[in-house]
Amino acid sequence: MQDTKHIVQPNRNRNILLTIFATVLVAVALLILTSLGSVKLGSALALFAIWGIATVSLNLVNGTLGILSLGHHGFMLIGGYTTALLILSDDKREKILASGRSSMTPFTVGLSIDNFFNAIGLTAFTTDETLWLRFLVAILLGGLMASVVGLIVGIPSLRLRGDYLAIVTFGFGEIIRLTASTRIFSPITNGALGFSGVPTEFGKSVWWTFAFLGITIYVISKLKYSSFGRAMEGIREDEIASEAMGVNLAYHKVLGFVVSSFFAGIAGGLWVSWLGGARLDSFLFTLTFFFLVALSVGGTGSITGVLLGTALVVFVRQYGDPLEQSYLITTWILAIGVILLLTALAIYIFRTIRRSRPKIIPAFYLFLIAGVATVVLALLAPSLGIMQGEFRGFGMRAIFLSILLIIIMVFRPDGMVGRAEFNWAWVFRERLDQPTEEERKQDAWLSNPELNRPGGAANTSDVEED
Amino acid sequence: MAMLEISNLNKSFGGLQAMTDVSFNVNEGEIISVIGPNGAGKTTLFNLITGVYTPDSGDVRFQGQSLVGKKPSQIVDMGIARTFQNLRLFTNLSIMDNILIPQHHKLKSNWLQAILRTPAYKKEEEEMRKFALEKLSFFGPRLMSFRLYQPVLVLSYANRRRSEIARAMATGAKLLLLDEPSAGMNPKETIEMTKIIKRMRDEGGYTILLVEHKMNLVGEISDRVVVLDYGKKLAEGDYKDVVNNPEVIEAYLGKKATDDDKAKKDGGLE
Ligand SMILES: Nc1ncnc2c1ncn2[C@@H]1O[C@H](COP(=O)(O)OP(=O)(O)OP(=O)(O)O)[C@@H](O)[C@H]1O
Numbered sequence A: 001m002q003d004t005k006h007i008v009q010p011n012r013n014r015n016i017l018l019t020i021f022a023t024v025l026v027a028v029a030l031l032i033l034t035s036l037g038s039v040k041l042g043s044a045l046a047l048f049a050i051w052g053i054a055t056v057s058l059n060l061v062n063g064t065l066g067i068l069s070l071g072h073h074g075f076m077l078i079g080g081y082t083t084a085l086l087i088l089s090d091d092k093r094e095k096i097l098a099s100g101r102s103s104m105t106p107f108t109v110g111l112s113i114d115n116f117f118n119a120i121g122l123t124a125f126t127t128d129e130t131l132w133l134r135f136l137v138a139i140l141l142g143g144l145m146a147s148v149v150g151l152i153v154g155i156p157s158l159r160l161r162g163d164y165l166a167i168v169t170f171g172f173g174e175i176i177r178l179t180a181s182t183r184i185f186s187p188i189t190n191g192a193l194g195f196s197g198v199p200t201e202f203g204k205s206v207w208w209t210f211a212f213l214g215i216t217i218y219v220i221s222k223l224k225y226s227s228f229g230r231a232m233e234g235i236r237e238d239e240i241a242s243e244a245m246g247v248n249l250a251y252h253k254v255l256g257f258v259v260s261s262f263f264a265g266i267a268g269g270l271w272v273s274w275l276g277g278a279r280l281d282s283f284l285f286t287l288t289f290f291f292l293v294a295l296s297v298g299g300t301g302s303i304t305g306v307l308l309g310t311a312l313v314v315f316v317r318q319y320g321d322p323l324e325q326s327y328l329i330t331t332w333i334l335a336i337g338v339i340l341l342l343t344a345l346a347i348y349i350f351r352t353i354r355r356s357r358p359k360i361i362p363a364f365y366l367f368l369i370a371g372v373a374t375v376v377l378a379l380l381a382p383s384l385g386i387m388q389g390e391f392r393g394f395g396m397r398a399i400f401l402s403i404l405l406i407i408i409m410v411f412r413p414d415g416m417v418g419r420a421e422f423n424w425a426w427v428f429r430e431r432l433d434q435p436t437e438e439e440r441k442q443d444a445w446l447s448n449p450e451l452n453r454p455g456g457a458a459n460t461s462d463v464e465e466d
Numbered sequence B: 001m002a003m004l005e006i007s008n009l010n011k012s013f014g015g016l017q018a019m020t021d022v023s024f025n026v027n028e029g030e031i032i033s034v035i036g037p038n039g040a041g042k043t044t045l046f047n048l049i050t051g052v053y054t055p056d057s058g059d060v061r062f063q064g065q066s067l068v069g070k071k072p073s074q075i076v077d078m079g080i081a082r083t084f085q086n087l088r089l090f091t092n093l094s095i096m097d098n099i100l101i102p103q104h105h106k107l108k109s110n111w112l113q114a115i116l117r118t119p120a121y122k123k124e125e126e127e128m129r130k131f132a133l134e135k136l137s138f139f140g141p142r143l144m145s146f147r148l149y150q151p152v153l154v155l156s157y158a159n160r161r162r163s164e165i166a167r168a169m170a171t172g173a174k175l176l177l178l179d180e181p182s183a184g185m186n187p188k189e190t191i192e193m194t195k196i197i198k199r200m201r202d203e204g205g206y207t208i209l210l211v212e213h214k215m216n217l218v219g220e221i222s223d224r225v226v227v228l229d230y231g232k233k234l235a236e237g238d239y240k241d242v243v244n245n246p247e248v249i250e251a252y253l254g255k256k257a258t259d260d261d262k263a264k265k266d267g268g269l270e
């Protein structure tokens, strides 16, 4: 009975080796992609890593703790602005001081890692070659600032439940952005002007961004699979039961929230570097909306799923410009017709795979007829002389993402992978939750009608109740 | 000094007086059953002890310390754990996780040590798993081996009841409050559960306060029985005395039945 397989993770050393090997493989793949690929690809990959940090950390709150947080962009703003202020180059600072429109004071303009190192005598770290070190310090301070604000916001608000908490987190996200633009804070944030000229060599570098993504995944997955993460999942499943089992609700919610805010701050720091500047409208709620789409599409609660979802969202954002260009109106209509036909096809395929009866439902005919009609209309329109001209698909990317979200929600409500997580045991099909041959015999004993009443343990007769 | 002292407990929900001046004691090593018709206030009593509700007046003392005003999680720290009448397992998590979560409050390592997987944390994790297997072994092979890794939602109803009891034991509590531990079980499983509860006291060293409707189970294992009706304590004492108490029979079967000699001949409530 005291089988060590239930106490120690089986094949632990093999798994560690495989993980190291896979990490090296990813690094080599990145090396090849960045040296062969275009600038555009490098920038898309870096954006994937930055948003990946944001979604994986948001998932700790939304997926593991089961709290709907809508204020992630606010914490990113704090990390981003802190990083930008601390890392800005001296000539940019002089420009801000010289500008009449800025409300920054000589003191706040002087807040930089540069000046700090000079003050403590570490002038060796203020050269151009050591910018990376200053950026590292700045971004870590940005993360810390975000987590401090997370703590201050979290302690009072995490007592609320469900919808109320979601509204409060949304409110805080917006409040952070709005207060940053007020007169009180504009000496630090430079108000509506923001900061431009943030060095881009970190945010655009796949090495920097993927290194931070790796650290984020490492820390958050270690947390998730620790006793603390289990307690958080318990809170997600049933707050009352977790509390009755000794879990301190407030402590664990705040812990999750603070760790999540820290990484949001890091993502914010890399995000301003990727953008090359910090502006208030780079931290709109739409950012959190994109993250939520990534979570829902990939699978809320699963780090693997969330990264898949992020890849999809980033792909649409970076490579979706053809969607927003100007085409003939008839082309758009043709596209709609094709989509309708594809939907009909998808319904047919799904019902065949799932062996649903009846195989052909009215919706199938509906989509088929509508699709054919639309295609015919698009093809005949030029000769009929109707619907001429061009149409520019502004915002088509967001519409495309929304349609994608709807499709996923209909066919896979839990996202692409649900709560499942990639791990080596899954690759090798080592399933601990399936009985071995020996255990199957034991189970046969358990469900044997001779030894157990029909229905066995599954018998849920309530007859003698009440 | 009794292990658990309940004195003059009162609780009302709006106009409904759900608990009126209830007092009784539980001594260490006892199995006490609380019985009473539906809506008598048995679950409310459990909720008052475990801090889900705060009493309007009266006191609950555990090993001399008052529990009034404490949070449910603090009460678990002190050594009292419960099961729920309507089952509140963590349904999407595995049985193993369900039995590990209640041990979390005893963890000495902090969250940073847990993330870094320090040797001290690893040792604690290993110990928690051993402890989990030890508690699950009360139920024989039913929750063992591959079942450990199955999510609770695939378990049978009876196995869920068992898991809930194992989960309460895993908190490390000394006093267990079991709310209808055999509800939804067939007669054979009920007999098995009766034996398990006895073993929990004799081998596990637990003190047990339980709510049950099945009189054969109550009669078999209770050291004392407390009867509640409309939030009042109707009787307390030996099972035989309690079930033959006319007031108790009246509460269960109504006024008419008490006049009926047959009810008494059949052994009261059995
Ligand atoms: N939170 C609450 N708000 C209002 N009324 C409540 C609440 N909790 C319990 N009650 C009422 O208190 C009374 C006692 O309920 P309780 O659940 O304790 O009964 P019980 O003895 O456990 O019954 P059963 O045998 O059906 O489990 C009932 O009338 C119930 O409706």
Ligand SMILES: [Mg+2]
Pocket (backbone or CB within 6 Å): B042, B043, B044, B085
């Ligand atoms: Mg009840």
